[in-house]
Amino acid sequence: MEPLIDWADLQGNILRGYNKTYVRHLVLTVDTPAAAREWLGDAISGEDNRAPQITTAEPWGDDKPRTCVNIGITHAGLAALGVSAASLASFPHEFVLGMASRSKMLGDTGPSNPAGWKREWQNQDRVHLMISVHADDAADRAAIADRIIGASGAFRLLAALDGEGFPGDVVHFGYRDSISQPQFDGVHGPGNLPDDQPRVEIGAMLLGYDTPIEDLRWRVPSPQVLGLNGSFNAFRVLEQQVEEFEEFLTAGALALEENPLTVQLLPPGAEAQWDPPMTRHAALREMIAAKMLGRWRNGVPLERSPQSPSPNPPIGKKELNNYGYSHDPDGQRCPIGSHMRRSNPRDAKTVQRNTNHARRLIRRGIPYGPRYDPSHPIAAERGLLGSFMCASLTAQFEALQYDWTNLGLLDPRITGTNDPMLGNNDPLFSRFTFPVGEGKIAFKGFSSFVHTRGGAYLFQPSISAIGYLASLADGKAKQSPAGADHGN
Amino acid sequence: MTIITKVKAFLRKIAETVLVAFWRRATPVKTPQPEYSTDLADNLQMHMNLVMPLADQTAVGRAEAVQAVAANIDELFTGLSNVGTVHFARFDLVGGNLCMYSVFDGDFRAYIRDFISVFGSVFDALLGLVANPPPSPSALHPEEFIDWIHRHDAFQIPRDLTSLFPKERNIKNLPRDLILLLDANSNVQIGRFSGYPGVSVAQIRHETGLGW
Numbered sequence: 001m002e003p004l005i006d007w008a009d010l011q012g013n014i015l016r017g018y019n020k021t022y023v024r025h026l027v028l029t030v031d032t033p034a035a036a037r038e039w040l041g042d043a044i045s046g047e048d049n050r051a052p053q054i055t056t057a058e059p060w061g062d063d064k065p066r067t068c069v070n071i072g073i074t075h076a077g078l079a080a081l082g083v084s085a086a087s088l089a090s091f092p093h094e095f096v097l098g099m100a101s102r103s104k105m106l107g108d109t110g111p112s113n114p115a116g117w118k119r120e121w122q123n124q125d126r127v128h129l130m131i132s133v134h135a136d137d138a139a140d141r142a143a144i145a146d147r148i149i150g151a152s153g154a155f156r157l158l159a160a161l162d163g164e165g166f167p168g169d170v171v172h173f174g175y176r177d178s179i180s181q182p183q184f185d186g187v188h189g190p191g192n193l194p195d196d197q198p199r200v201e202i203g204a205m206l207l208g209y210d211t212p213i214e215d216l217r218w219r220v221p222s223p224q225v226l227g228l229n230g231s232f233n234a235f236r237v238l239e240q241q242v243e244e245f246e247e248f249l250t251a252g253a254l255a256l257e258e259n260p261l262t263v264q265l266l267p268p269g270a271e272a273q274w275d276p277p278m279t280r281h282a283a284l285r286e287m288i289a290a291k292m293l294g295r296w297r298n299g300v301p302l303e304r305s306p307q308s309p310s311p312n313p314p315i316g317k318k319e320l321n322n323y324g325y326s327h328d329p330d331g332q333r334c335p336i337g338s339h340m341r342r343s344n345p346r347d348a349k350t351v352q353r354n355t356n357h358a359r360r361l362i363r364r365g366i367p368y369g370p371r372y373d374p375s376h377p378i379a380a381e382r383g384l385l386g387s388f389m390c391a392s393l394t395a396q397f398e399a400l401q402y403d404w405t406n407l408g409l410l411d412p413r414i415t416g417t418n419d420p421m422l423g424n425n426d427p428l429f430s431r432f433t434f435p436v437g438e439g440k441i442a443f444k445g446f447s448s449f450v451h452t453r454g455g456a457y458l459f460q461p462s463i464s465a466i467g468y469l470a471s472l473a474d475g476k477a478k479q480s481p482a483g484a485d486h487g488n
Numbered sequence: 489m490t491i492i493t494k495v496k497a498f499l500r501k502i503a504e505t506v507l508v509a510f511w512r513r514a515t516p517v518k519t520p521q522p523e524y525s526t527d528l529a530d531n532l533q534m535h536m537n538l539v540m541p542l543a544d545q546t547a548v549g550r551a552e553a554v555q556a557v558a559a560n561i562d563e564l565f566t567g568l569s570n571v572g573t574v575h576f577a578r579f580d581l582v583g584g585n586l587c588m589y590s591v592f593d594g595d596f597r598a599y600i601r602d603f604i605s606v607f608g609s610v611f612d613a614l615l616g617l618v619a620n621p622p623p624s625p626s627a628l629h630p631e632e633f634i635d636w637i638h639r640h641d642a643f644q645i646p647r648d649l650t651s652l653f654p655k656e657r658n659i660k661n662l663p664r665d666l667i668l669l670l671d672a673n674s675n676v677q678i679g680r681f682s683g684y685p686g687v688s689v690a691q692i693r694h695e696t697g698l699g700w
Contacts, residue, residue, distance in 0.1 A: 213605045351573060395601055407531055
């Protein structure tokens with residue numbers, strides 16, 4: 001039976017992507033708790049003149065708003081707002097500890113070590129809230145963000161992180177993104193591309209519901225009004241080493257040109273049939289990029305088209321997410337160690353047999369920094385502002401990061417290797433292999449192409465929970481909202 | 489026993505009771521958490537040494553525990569096989585304690601979560617025989633269950649003792665730190681050996697044709 005969900009009580013950014021071009025994430029510390037709580041109350045009052053309103057998950061119909069606003073709060077932020085010690089202790093231990101404390105587990109070492117994170121993330125105790133403004137144009141984004149920052153005495157701005165989507169949902173590495181998201185029981189998300197993976201229980205994303213692990217439910221932090229319908233977000237500032245990645249593709253293509261297995265990987269002359277046609281060298285670069293991710297850079301999955309990004313007949317947009325790996329057990333089409341396959345093994349056999357669909361995340365990301373132009377390369381910081389949402393940070397985000405992205409525990413043939421795109425790769429040990437017929441092609445000695453530059457574990461409270469927080473004073477609710485359960 | 493030996497034994501007794509109690513009050517030891525490592529070998533073949541005192545430690549209670557495990561042993565073994573990351577697991581009765589020792593790959597908490605999902609209900613029944621069990625059923629209290637298992641898992645002393653006390657600046661204090669650590673932890677694993685470090689159970693099964 002589909003769960004009953006009160007859409008008006010959910011923040012709108014969790015189950016639905018806004019598909020707005022401009023995003024500004026305001027990283028804030030609570031200045032005056034009473035003023036911050038008052039702002040929270042204003043932000044759900046329904047009166048836009050008091051504060052920009054938090055966007056809920058209620059259906060828009062044809063009246064899509066020009067701007068959307070959502071909020072995430074750290075454990076330190078909940079404390080700063082006056083949440084009681086008992087309530088703070090009821091949150092999951094990894095959320096209490098925070099992202100920087102989990103760095104070794106997450107693979108945030110070497111260039112991703114928190115000691116080298118950007119200044120605003122250095123003192124994690126001061127990171128209290130992240131308010132995200134999504135807009136169709138930059139002026140609207142600035143206007144809303146300025147109103148939030150200007151709220152009298154409420155917040156102090158640590159950083160304003162701007163993201164801007166590129167045409168065609170392309171990210172810095174040149175791949176088309178935003179293709180695959182989990183499909184949930186009882187949620188008919190517009191824009192989600194269909195697939196035949198099992199629908200995921202809503203408890204994978206929201207607290208208080210059945211999860212993909214049979215009979216298991218995560219603890220709802222107390223009081224119930226604060227925890228129910230909440231969700232967690234592992235927010236990451238992921239710097240992308242685009243120039244190094246492109247150089248790696250070039251060096252890899254040169255190596256493939258000398259490899260006798262390459263004729264099986266891409267029959268000579270096949271690249272001339274691609275749309276657009278490519279030189280052999282350029283096509284081999286694209287082949288490596290596809291093998292590393294699991295899709296061609298235009299979004300066509302290797303499982304559906306292993307030798308061409310432009311198959312004939314073409315693969316329609318609705319089919320881009322509709323595939324599995326059970327017919328490709330050895331990874332001849334899509335490598336077992338590729339980013340997509342190890343992040344979501346779909347119907348492939350995995351070592352941890354009951355986890356195939358238990359670690360699904362909602363991913364919302366937007367590029368930051370100037371777009372990389374290979375003909376005029378500009379050295380600049382560029383990357384992705386990524387939100388990885390789930391109901392259990394440790395069972396989903398951390399488990400994925402710890403033993404699938406890194407370690408490769410899900411399949412013995414990749415155990416001991418890291419994700420070639422996102423993994424914590426050290427040139428001394430890095431290895432990416434994939435089978436070609438009876439042989440195997442291997443790339444070694446590459447470094448990490450993605451460096452973590454900051455981030456925080458955020459709790460995304462329900463609208464009722466925001467109301468509860470607004471009602472707090474000196475660590476206690478002024479007035480218990482209806483249905484509040486303080487005994488848990 | 490000479491008089492000197494007797495005096496030494498007396499002084500040691502004093503130290504064990506009075507001095508340790510004083511140290512405990514003066515510098516309470518917080519058991520260090522195991523550190524995660526980016527070294528592959530440190531993330532495979534992890535050990536769990538679960539020591540669970542029985543509620544009834546008489547011969548009758550101990551017999552009940554043996555019967556309960558034996559009656560469910562096939563289901564437990566099937567579940568362990570389905571977890572997929574377990575090298576070995578043993579169920580022992582040691583004194584008044586029901587013990588489960590296992591060697592597994594990956595993160596401890598992920599292992600226990602998988603454990604709940606494949607044979608949580610059987611394990612819940614066993615925990616009915618244990619003193620101060622976690623709330624039941626484990627599937628509806630996963631966080632409490634994992635924390636309880638963690639508390640009953642014998643603390644594992646790393647090879648380098650100094651790494652346990654990174655803030656200790658005076659090396660002469662290490663014996664005191666260790667005494668206090670053992671004062672806080674009844675059960676410890678002192679060392680572990682592997683004949684094939686850095687290899688997962690699935691890799692062994694794959695290489696030996698057992699199927700993973």
